Each structure stands twice: as structure tokens, then as C-alpha cells.
Amino acid sequence: MQVPAPFEYERATSVDQAIGLLERLGNSARLVAGGHSLLPMMKLRLANFEYLIDINDLHGELGYIRLGAGEVRIGAMTRHRELLESDALAEVFPIFRDAERVIADPIVRNRGTLGGSLCQADPSEDLSAVCTTLDASCVIRGPRNTERVVSMEEFHVGPYETAVADNEILTEIRIPVKPYASGSAYAKVERRAGDWAVVSAGAAIWLDAAGRIADARVGLAAVGPNTTGIPEISAALRGQEPAEALYELAGAIAARTCDPVTDTRGSADYKRHLADELTRRTLRTAVSRARS
Amino acid sequence: MTTVSERRETEFEDNDQKPVGFGRMLRKEDARLLRGRGRFVDDVQLPGMLHLAILRSPFAHASIVSIDTSAAEASPGVKAVVTGETLKGLGLAWMPTLSNDVQAVLATDKVRFQGQEVAFVVAEDRYQARDALELIDVEYDVLEPVIDVRKALEPDAPVIRTDLDGKTNNHVFDWETGDEEETNRVFAEADVIVKEDIVYPRVHPAPMETCGSVADFDPVEGKLRLWSTTQAPHAHRTLYAIVAGLPEHKIQVIAPDIGGGFGNKVPIYPGYVHSIVGSIVTGKPVKWMEDRSENLISTGFARDYIMRAEIAATRAGKILAIRTNVLADHGAFNGTAAPVKYPAGFFGVFTGSYDLKAAHCKMTAVYTNKAPGGVAYACSFRITEAVYLVERIVDALSYELRMDPAELRLKNFIQPEQFPYTTKTGWVYDSGDYEPTMRLAMEMAGYEDLRKEQALKRAKGELMGIGIAFFTEAVGAGPRKNMDILGLGMADGCELRVHPTGKAVVRLSVKTQGQGHETTFAQIIAEELGIPPADIDVVHGDTDNTPFGLGTYGSRSTPVSGAAAALVARKVRDKAKLIASAMLEVSVADLDWVKGVFQVKGDPGKSVTIQDIAMRAHGAGDLPDGMEGGLEAQICYNPSNLTYPHGAYICVVDIDPGTAEVKVRRFIAVDDCGTRINPMIIEGQVHGGLTDGVGMALMEMISFDEDGNCLGASLMDYLIPTALEVPDWETGFTVTPSPHHPIGAKGIGESATVGSPPAIVNAVVDALKPFGVRHADMPLTPSRVWDAMRGQATPPI
Numbered sequence A: 001m002q003v004p005a006p007f008e009y010e011r012a013t014s015v016d017q018a019i020g021l022l023e024r025l026g027n028s029a030r031l032v033a034g035g036h037s038l039l040p041m042m043k044l045r046l047a048n049f050e051y052l053i054d055i056n057d058l059h060g061e062l063g064y065i066r067l068g069a070g071e072v073r074i075g076a077m078t079r080h081r082e083l084l085e086s087d088a089l090a091e092v093f094p095i096f097r098d099a100e101r102v103i104a105d106p107i108v109r110n111r112g113t114l115g116g117s118l119c120q121a122d123p124s125e126d127l128s129a130v131c132t133t134l135d136a137s138c139v140i141r142g143p144r145n146t147e148r149v150v151s152m153e154e155f156h157v158g159p160y161e162t163a164v165a166d167n168e169i170l171t172e173i174r175i176p177v178k179p180y181a182s183g184s185a186y187a188k189v190e191r192r193a194g195d196w197a198v199v200s201a202g203a204a205i206w207l208d209a210a211g212r213i214a215d216a217r218v219g220l221a222a223v224g225p226n227t228t229g230i231p232e233i234s235a236a237l238r239g240q241e242p243a244e245a246l247y248e249l250a251g252a253i254a255a256r257t258c259d260p261v262t263d264t265r266g267s268a269d270y271k272r273h274l275a276d277e278l279t280r281r282t283l284r285t286a287v288s289r290a291r292s
Numbered sequence B: 001m002t003t004v005s006e007r008r009e010t011e012f013e014d015n016d017q018k019p020v021g022f023g024r025m026l027r028k029e030d031a032r033l034l035r036g037r038g039r040f041v042d043d044v045q046l047p048g049m050l051h052l053a054i055l056r057s058p059f060a061h062a063s064i065v066s067i068d069t070s071a072a073e074a075s076p077g078v079k080a081v082v083t084g085e086t087l088k089g090l091g092l093a094w095m096p097t098l099s100n101d102v103q104a105v106l107a108t109d110k111v112r113f114q115g116q117e118v119a120f121v122v123a124e125d126r127y128q129a130r131d132a133l134e135l136i137d138v139e140y141d142v143l144e145p146v147i148d149v150r151k152a153l154e155p156d157a158p159v160i161r162t163d164l165d166g167k168t169n170n171h172v173f174d175w176e177t178g179d180e181e182e183t184n185r186v187f188a189e190a191d192v193i194v195k196e197d198i199v200y201p202r203v204h205p206a207p208m209e210t211c212g213s214v215a216d217f218d219p220v221e222g223k224l225r226l227w228s229t230t231q232a233p234h235a236h237r238t239l240y241a242i243v244a245g246l247p248e249h250k251i252q253v254i255a256p257d258i259g260g261g262f263g264n265k266v267p268i269y270p271g272y273v274h275s276i277v278g279s280i281v282t283g284k285p286v287k288w289m290e291d292r293s294e295n296l297i298s299t300g301f302a303r304d305y306i307m308r309a310e311i312a313a314t315r316a317g318k319i320l321a322i323r324t325n326v327l328a329d330h331g332a333f334n335g336t337a338a339p340v341k342y343p344a345g346f347f348g349v350f351t352g353s354y355d356l357k358a359a360h361c362k363m364t365a366v367y368t369n370k371a372p373g374g375v376a377y378a379c380s381f382r383i384t385e386a387v388y389l390v391e392r393i394v395d396a397l398s399y400e401l402r403m404d405p406a407e408l409r410l411k412n413f414i415q416p417e418q419f420p421y422t423t424k425t426g427w428v429y430d431s432g433d434y435e436p437t438m439r440l441a442m443e444m445a446g447y448e449d450l451r452k453e454q455a456l457k458r459a460k461g462e463l464m465g466i467g468i469a470f471f472t473e474a475v476g477a478g479p480r481k482n483m484d485i486l487g488l489g490m491a492d493g494c495e496l497r498v499h500p501t502g503k504a505v506v507r508l509s510v511k512t513q514g515q516g517h518e519t520t521f522a523q524i525i526a527e528e529l530g531i532p533p534a535d536i537d538v539v540h541g542d543t544d545n546t547p548f549g550l551g552t553y554g555s556r557s558t559p560v561s562g563a564a565a566a567l568v569a570r571k572v573r574d575k576a577k578l579i580a581s582a583m584l585e586v587s588v589a590d591l592d593w594v595k596g597v598f599q600v601k602g603d604p605g606k607s608v609t610i611q612d613i614a615m616r617a618h619g620a621g622d623l624p625d626g627m628e629g630g631l632e633a634q635i636c637y638n639p640s641n642l643t644y645p646h647g648a649y650i651c652v653v654d655i656d657p658g659t660a661e662v663k664v665r666r667f668i669a670v671d672d673c674g675t676r677i678n679p680m681i682i683e684g685q686v687h688g689g690l691t692d693g694v695g696m697a698l699m700e701m702i703s704f705d706e707d708g709n710c711l712g713a714s715l716m717d718y719l720i721p722t723a724l725e726v727p728d729w730e731t732g733f734t735v736t737p738s739p740h741h742p743i744g745a746k747g748i749g750e751s752a753t754v755g756s757p758p759a760i761v762n763a764v765v766d767a768l769k770p771f772g773v774r775h776a777d778m779p780l781t782p783s784r785v786w787d788a789m790r791g792q793a794t795p796p797i
């Protein structure tokens, strides 16, 4: 059994109380949500913190999926499993269900949270790519009821680093619902079920009444930052009629603009190829979903 | 010899039969294991028990300049901190490996692989022990490591084993088998020669339970009790006696329930010795339980063979000869688990199931700065490598000849009348009838239809592959005249005692790690004596309570200990017969044995049961003249030969042409392990081994970066397959009994691990035929398959 270094532990009773604790304890403290990223690192002693503030009791406050007219709001403590099982969410953004089916395993999904996934800021993390694809924004709460809303791009500071300060909490993700027929999809290549992505790709398409692409977005994971969209793809697709040649173009852009490294999951060349292949596949699926 | 074959349609319907003897029945041990009532080493709690943690080297190769333990010693709860220097004073810094090399118990001069043991801490709990490790200050002088095995023998390569007197290079051994001259002559005359470089990468057994021990040394009695994760409790006890200088009768090794072994628990690891030293030093029981990363980076690996294979054949597809040159990576210490006269294990069976004119192998083994081991990982001593080699090169030949791989194999099989068959490398195959096994697998697979489907798919650009592997294994080591481990002959004892009421206890020298010994051995006794398996207690894993023998690995339990169990039961039956003749007042010649009952010939109403006889043997009634009371016997079985199970495996894969992901669609496994004791247990062993094969073929590999950092140090990095990667296994069987085994049984424990990797790889390579691919090395991850599709297949090391 791998055992972590000594730490103190407290269960937060409200978001504000958690923020109060964070403010007092500074960077010696960490929030623990599902714990599926944090605890393995602590057991391997890659991360050592003096205090853990457990926010699982805040699931009542921060665990929700709310579908509004122009926006979907998802609480940071919403668990993978809840994202997977929500029919309402799958109806608007099928990309979530696609992704959740291939994230980790049921044990991890029962506990792991949307907030934890984003705050972990692992470049291979799938939900960040999903949120990027959907142009989500992140609601960050700090001391004295301050709240700020940042884009995915701003949320990302570097691998394993986010815009969330030591005394702040990510509380919510907001995803715009645009007034078009929309479709979205996610695809991932992994060496084995439950493994992190070799590469994954998400695509979202919005079609206008004439069936032309009003907007399109692609997000990739495991080939560089998963929080930056690929504006060049959006620009190339907007205003066009969906077509195979267009997906190919998008795939080529994805392969060209991503930034993979060779590791035990695969060679950089292969990952570039997958960025291309999976971009094409997800665009194809997204369009067919937008049409149906 | 008769061969029967059958394909079972309804695998599970009769699982709960209660046979008195052979047949399908639920496992006796499962009531305990499935309810969480198993008792594993980590469940052992003794009063006052302390906990041990090991400091390991972060470097692959470095001199130890100094070690400062003062801060660790002052840390809360710490009872002892021990370094190599401490052990040196006790003469315990080094210990023998299973291959007559030595291995550091704690490093003294330098560290030789990442993860090597440098010091240990004993503390009141495992957290304190682990915390104190961080306070040990070791100063290292980092040395250039030898990581690329191909460069290990270069003249300027750093010498790893400076501890060995006069060692000036990294050479471990050279080994050769077969007739080189004759083989070269046959090659010179052949129409076709196919050559391929084939790598079997380093993999790890990764059992669910990691290794560990609890040592309890009683200074008053001078007795050491050691609970440990061992597949070979008796061999370990003798080695501890030799290493530690403790008298053997004062050592009790107890292997409680073991959570998987696969060869990982054959060697003696430094950690076991640490716990013993820790207990002696502190006077308290000491527990050591390694964590997952420690298990993956420091305990016995398997494989790591780089093989150049060549096959010679006629244009018509008659295979003439095979020759191979192997470079073997043995890590920093040669800890291979194999009989001492077999430094390359049983690799000599690389001639496979084919009738050859000649064969030759030359092997060189080298040291590298990697973890030691080379354990029999579900591989019956390197047979996994041998079978992979021959089945891969035969497929490469079929590619060159444009001949169907099934047809090529059928054309070259050793024929039934040729058994016992002596191979060109000197192995005497006991029995076999290969064609029916192959034909059954083809029939179950619908082989012809699969080929048709493949042709249609290929025309559409879809990638479907069909892979075949046909294997012959050599298991059940072994005849003690030429097989021993560190001087201990590979024979096994067995003791059987029938109680007055006709219940029995059988004591074994082997040790289950999940294979189901408590059921299988009860069934063997039941078959011979007619006592129901439920009435037979199987005792094993405790050296104070079982006879000597070498343990469970290399599929040897049923071939060796199973034979011992059958023979000891027959001894008891012989005595029972004498008692029955007295009870029935007829001569022994007038008795018939009908499982469990002696009856008078021609008058079956006059009979006594084995239970009646047991009571008489212990009772007050008369016994035949001169006979002692009791109904028990003991034996030590020395096998006259190995047993040679065989099997035909067919795998069907689909490859996504866009992502290069491999999906195993179907897998047909027809096994022939001779007489089948419990078909359910056999199928379980096969299912497990096949799953293991999927892991090795598609994802598993322990790799290193150029500094010697292990890249497979957690199960996030070292992947093992899940239920989602494997198809529904389709199993079938034929039965060709072993002629020299008392019940005709051969081993089954490793067949599937041996046979499945080549079937899967052959299927993937077959799927990639449209790209002109003739070979691609494991692990066939999507990235590596994609390389192969583009004609850029590379070896994994």
C-alpha cells in the first residue's frame, strides 16, 4: 500500500467556509473533490500538502446540471457519473456522454468531478477538451463573495496550473446554447479502456436554417494544451456547407496546429495523425447529429 | 493411445456437480476467497508487530558515497534503520540468487538498478516507516548506466558487476543447443530461408497481491516463523537456512493465501530477508508489504529476449530446420528461476510441434542496469519465448510461401506414431496427436468461412486478421537426475492420512496462488479412493506441516505433485485392500475395486466401503497378520520425464484502418493437457492465460528511458488488460494422456499464456498483409501498429 505523508483534514460545510479555510491556510492547503487525481499523487508523494479541505459535502450546493434558455450551467461538484447519465445533457450536448463513456472506469466516475477534472489541468484530461469544444466559461468564487467568470483559454495557465488562486474555488461551468441546430461529438483513442487518451478530439457544429455552418469548434486532448480551441478550424468552416472535404481540411489544420510529444502512449507523428483522423470523425458525427 | 475431442456447448450448466473424482465442480477454496475470508500475508497481525519500509535507489547505476541515517533514527516511532554496512557486518549484505549468482540484500558499494534496496526502516506503523525513509540522506555518485542491451558487451561499456572478482565485462553466460554444423548444412540446401528479428519485450507478472512477509523470530526458542508470499515455501526455507545460517528445523515458512504469483513469487527478494533481520534486531515481529510501484520496478520481470530467427524449408512447404541467435537481458543480477543446468530454461523447445531435420540455438546473456529476475512468469521456464519464436517464424514462412498458415502447420506436424519423439535439441515429447487438435480449432472457428470473410473485407479496404498458433509445452520439472534448483531436486512429496470415519487429509509440497489446488488435489484423491472431495482436507503452504518439495510454478503442480497424490492414494488403497480381504474373508485376488468399495468377485452384495475399512484400520477389530494400524502413506515422486501439453489457438482481430486500434474479435483455444481433472478449473486457467496474452501482445511492456528510469512503475503506465479488451473465450479440448504420469495428466497453468501471444500477433500481422507487413513486434499498441501500416515497424527496444 502506498501511503501519503502526514496531513490534516477538514470537511467544508459551505463554499464560503471552504474559501475561509483556504484563505487562512494559503498554499499549504488543497481542496479535495473526488480525489481521483489528488490522492494518487499524494500517495506517490509527488504532491504533499499540510491540509486537505474536503468539499464532498458541498455536492448539494455544487452538484447540478441546469438547462436554461441561452445557457447550460453545471456545478463543479457534479460527478462524472451524473454527466454520463443525464439524458437532458445528452440531448443538448451529446459530446458529454460520448466523453464520459471513455473517461476512466465506473469507480473513478462515481467520485471524480467536473471541477476536479478542470482544476487538475492535466493536458490529457477529457472534460477540459469537451468544455473547450463547447466554448464554456468557468465561474470562480473567491473571498468576500467575489466572483469572476473566465473563458477556458484564460482558465488555463499551464500544465497542472489554472487561473484559480489558492483562496478560490471553481464553482460552475457555463456553456452557451446558441440559437442554431447543434450537434457535438467526442472520440478518443486509448491503449486500453480506462487509460488516459493517446489523443482525443471533440467537435461541435452549429447549423443555420440553410444548413450552413454558423459556427464550428474543435477541442483536442493530449496533444498540447486542451483548453485552447483551434480558431483556424472555426474560421475555415464558418459559412460553409458541411462536406467531407471540409472535414479533411479541418483534420489537416488540427494535425498541423497541435503540439504532441512522443511518449509511451505513442509517437508524435501518430498523435498528429490521430488529431487529423479524430477531428474528421467527430465533425462528421456532429454534423449528422445537428441534422437529425 | 486414444484421443478424444469435444467441444463443450454449455460451459456452465453442470458447474455444481459433486463428482467423487474427476469432473466439473465448484472450487472448495472459493467459499473462503469470495467471502473475503481469505487470509493473506497482509492480513497477518501479531502482537507488537512493527512495520518495515525500504529505501530504494533513484538511479540505475551509481556509487554510494555515504549514507546518513541519524535523522531517520530520531524520527517518531522508528525502531531501527539498517543499511548495507550494517548487513555487511553480519555477513548478510549479499545472498545467492536462484541461478547461482549473488544479489545485494542492501547495496553496499553501488546501486545497479533503479529501485534497488539501499536501506530499510522498522517503525511502529507503516506511515512512520515510510516517513522516515525521506530523512535518510544518501549521497550518490552517478555512473553511466548500461540500458541498451545490444551495447552491453561493447568494450567500453561500464562494468556493472564490479563486485564479482575479476569481472571486466557484462557477460553472464553463453549457451548453445542443437547441432550447428548439421543445421547449417540443411540451411545451405534449402529452397527457402526466412529470417526475422523478433523481440519478446520485458514484461512483469504483476500479481494482484504484491510481495511481502511477516517475520517473527523467537529469541528464546531460536525459532523463526516467516509468513511470506512464496510459491515455493520449502525451497525458500532451505535457502534461508543456507543464507542466514539458521538451522532448518528452526525455520517455519508459511505461505497463507496468495493473491496470484505467475512466477513473481518464486525468488527470494531482499525484502523478505529484511523482515527477518528486522525481527532479529528488534525482537519483535516485523511486517514488510511492498507497494505496487515497488513490485513493478524491483521484483522479477520476465522475457526480455532479442531473437534472430531463421527457418529453412522446401518450396513445397516442408520445414527443414530452425536456427536462432538470442541476446538475453538478465538485468543487474542473474536471478533467473530455472533448473541450474538450464540457464535458458526450457528454451530448447523452440523447435515447436514440427518434425525437423536440424535445429540450433546460440544464446548470450548479459547484465544491464535493470531489475533482476527472469522468472518463470507463467512461461514454464522460457517456453513462452520459444513458442513465440517458432510460431512467429512459421507464420513468416507461410507469408513467403504464400501458403495458408494452417495448411503449413498441418503439413509439418510430428505424427502420432512418432511419439515418444526426440527433438533435434534433445527433448523427449511424451505424447501428442496434433492434427485432431488443430482440426477442432479450425472447425470451431469456421476457418474456411473466416478466410472468405477476410477476402471480402480486404476488397473493401477493411483490416481483418486471422492468427494461428500451435504450441507444445514442456512442463512438470522435473526428473531430479538433471533438474535441480540450487542443488534441490525437483521431486515432490505427498502425505495422505485417512481418519477413522473415512475423512482424509492430504499434505502437499506445492502451493496454490489461485490455481485451485484445494479442489484439484481433493479430486485426485477422490478419484483413487472414492472419498468425496468435500471429505478431503488439502493442507499446503506450511513447511512445518507438509512434506518437502519444490513448489508451484512452471505448471508443475499437477504433473509432479498431482502424480504424487495419485500414487500416495494408491498406496493407501493397496493397504485398504488387504484390510478388506480380512474383513470379507476372501483373498485379495477375489476382490474388485469399484470406486470407494471393495466387493467380492461374483458376489457384489458382499462389500466394504473405504469408510468401513478406515474404521477397521483404526479400530479394535482384527487386522491381517503383521499389519500395523492406521490408514496412511507418504511418498516422494520423482518424475521420469516432463509432460508435453499442446494446443491450437486461433485469433480473429479487426483493425481500425484510421486509428490502427486492434480489437480482438474472437479467440478459439483448444487445449490438450491430457487427462482432465476439473474442467472448470482448466477453463479458468485458460481464460486467465489468454487474457494475459492479450496484455502482452497488445499493451504490456516494462520499458526504460536512456538513464534507466523504469517507465512502467505504476498500473497507469504498465497496462494490464480488462474485461473490455477480451472477447468471450471459445474453449475446446482434446485428450492425449501422458503415458508416464499415473493419471495421464499434463499441466495447464501456463498453456494459454504461452500460446496466445503468437496467435494474436499473427492475427495482427495477417490483418496488415495488404501493407506488405511480415512481422511486427509486441506490444502492438495503436501507435506501433500504425508504424507497421506505414512500413515503419520498429522493435520496441
Ligand SMILES: Cc1cc2nc3c(=O)[nH]c(=O)nc-3n(C[C@H](O)[C@H](O)[C@H](O)COP(=O)(O)OP(=O)(O)OC[C@H]3O[C@@H](n4cnc5c(N)ncnc54)[C@H](O)[C@@H]3O)c2cc1C
Binding pocket: A030, A031, A032, A033, A034, A035, A036, A037, A038, A039, A040, A076, A077, A102, A103, A104, A105, A108, A111, A112, A113, A114, A115, A116, A117, A119, A120, A124, A125, A126, A127, A164, A168, A169, A170, A171, A194, A195, A196, A197
Ligand atoms: C484510474 C483513473 C483513470 C482515469 N482516466 C481518465 C481519463 O481517461 N480521462 C480523464 O479525463 N480523466 C481520467 N482520470 C482522471 C479523473 O477524471 C480525475 O481524477 C477526476 O475527474 C478529477 O476530479 P476529482 O474530483 O477526482 O479531483 P480531485 O482529485 O479531488 O482534485 C484534483 C485537483 O483539483 C482541485 N480541485 C478539485 N475541485 C476543485 C474546485 N471545485 N475548485 C478548485 N479546485 C478544485 C484539487 O485541489 C486538486 O488539485 C482518471 C483517473 C483515474 C484514477
